[in-house]
Amino acid sequence: MSFEMIFFILVGALSVGSAVGVVSSKVAVHSALFLLVHFATLAILYVTLNAQFLAAVQVIVYAGGIVILILFVIMLIGSAPLDTRAGYRSWVPYAGLGLGGALLAGIGWNVLRMPAVTLNPDANQGGVPVVLGLHLYSQNILLVELAAVLLLVALLGALLLARRPKAEEA
Amino acid sequence: MVPTSYYLILSAIIFVVGAVGVLGRRNALIIVMCVEMMLNSVNLTLIAFARQWDNLNGQVFVFLVMAVAAAEVAVGLAILIAHYHQSKSTNIDDVNVMKW
Numbered sequence: 510m511s512f513e514m515i516f517f518i519l520v521g522a523l524s525v526g527s528a529v530g531v532v533s534s535k536v537a538v539h540s541a542l543f544l545l546v547h548f549a550t551l552a553i554l555y556v557t558l559n560a561q562f563l564a565a566v567q568v569i570v571y572a573g574g575i576v577i578l579i580l581f582v583i584m585l586i587g588s589a590p591l592d593t594r595a596g597y598r599s600w601v602p603y604a605g606l607g608l609g610g611a612l613l614a615g616i617g618w619n620v621l622r623m624p625a626v627t628l629n630p631d632a633n634q635g636g637v638p639v640v641l642g643l644h645l646y647s648q649n650i651l652l653v654e655l656a657a658v659l660l661l662v663a664l665l666g667a668l669l670l671a672r673r674p675k676a677e678e679a
Numbered sequence: 680m681v682p683t684s685y686y687l688i689l690s691a692i693i694f695v696v697g698a699v700g701v702l703g704r705r706n707a708l709i710i711v712m713c714v715e716m717m718l719n720s721v722n723l724t725l726i727a728f729a730r731q732w733d734n735l736n737g738q739v740f741v742f743l744v745m746a747v748a749a750a751e752v753a754v755g756l757a758i759l760i761a762h763y764h765q766s767k768s769t770n771i772d773d774v775n776v777m778k779w
Contacts, residue, residue, distance in 0.1 A: 513680060513681055514681055517681045517685060521685075521689045524689065524693065525689070525692055525693060525696065528692075528693050528696040528697065528716055529696055531696075531700065531709070531712055531713065531716060532696055532697075532699060532700035532703070532704065532709070532713060534709075537706055537708045537709055537769075540708075540709050540712055541708075541712065544712050544715065544716070547693075547716060547719075548719065551719055551722075551723060554686070554689075554723060555723075555726055557681065558686070558726045558727055558729075558730045559730050560726045560729070560730075560738055560741075562738075563726060563738055563741055563742075566742075566745065567722075567745075570745055570749060571715070571719070571748075574749065575715060575748070575749065575752050578752060578753070578756060579708065579711065579752070579756065582708065582756045582759065582760065583708055585760065586708075586759065586760060586763040586769060587769070601702055601703060602699070602702065602703035604702065605698065605699040605701075605702030605703045606703075608698070608702075609695035609696075609698055609699045610695075612691070612694075612695055612698070613691055613692065613695045616687070616688075616691040617688060617691065620684045620687045620688055620691070621684065623683075623684055623687075625682070626683065626731055628682070628683070628730065628731060640735065641735060641738055641739075644736075644739060645739055649739050652739065652742075652743055656742070656743060656746040659746060659747065659750050660746060660749065660750055662750075663749070663750030663751075663753050663754050664753070666753075666754050666757065667753040667754050667756070667757040668757075669757075670754065670757035670758055670760075670761050671756075671757035671760045671761060672761075673764065
């Protein structure tokens with residue numbers, strides 16, 4: 510077993526473990542911290558896949574932006590553990606586990622039947638910012654502009670939605 | 680080099696864990712986090728295929744997914760805060776204003 514494989518298994522196990530931690534934590538803050546670990550391990554996996562720039566973006570956008578935003582909201586609206594174990598929905602987690610097992614079996618069966626492909630170690634020229642930026646801003650410029658419009662609309666929508674009710678009367 | 684299929688299996692496991700979280704948890708904040716995890720597992724798939732076919736379009740697609748995920752989490756948390764102002768609860772079972 511090569512060093513790369515051992516590294517992949519270690520990081521992958523950490524990634525899956527933190528994902529399970531997000532789902533199984535009782536306190537929302539613990540979930541958010543597990544989510545931070547999960548995003549960091551994914552960034553490491555991106556580096557092993559020759560996507561260095563995306564790994565940096567992953568750390569900045571997800572670990573730096575989204576997790577902090579989620580933590581802020583947890584602090585705002587409280588993270589008291591919910592004690593509601595409503596009986597009428599007790600079958601839902603088992604249904605979720607069953608559907609998840611079926612999905613995993615289907616994906617695994619198809620992936621294991623996939624023909625082996627010889628991989629180029631220098632694929633994507635390392636995914637360095639220069640190569641990726643040229644690709645992004647030459648062939649996919651419309652995509653960048655659509656993303657800009659999307660983020661602007663999301664910003665306005667979030668401002669409008671999170672506004673305190675009856676702010677006009679106060 | 681680690682074969683692409685290993686990354687696909689790992690990504691499927693993370694996706695399934697996220698899906699089980701969305702179905703099974705009741706705290707709306709944790710559901711938002713699980714949706715983020717599912718989006719990230721798809722990103723891992725896209726980057727693994729981008730390496731396999733030596734094609735940068737997969738990585739460009741990941742950029743779009745990240746922009747959509749950022750927008751989604753901002754709007755989703757805003758909806759949660761608006762709902763919390765109304766009902767003082769983060770339980771997803773209490774979100775039934777539009778139910779008929």
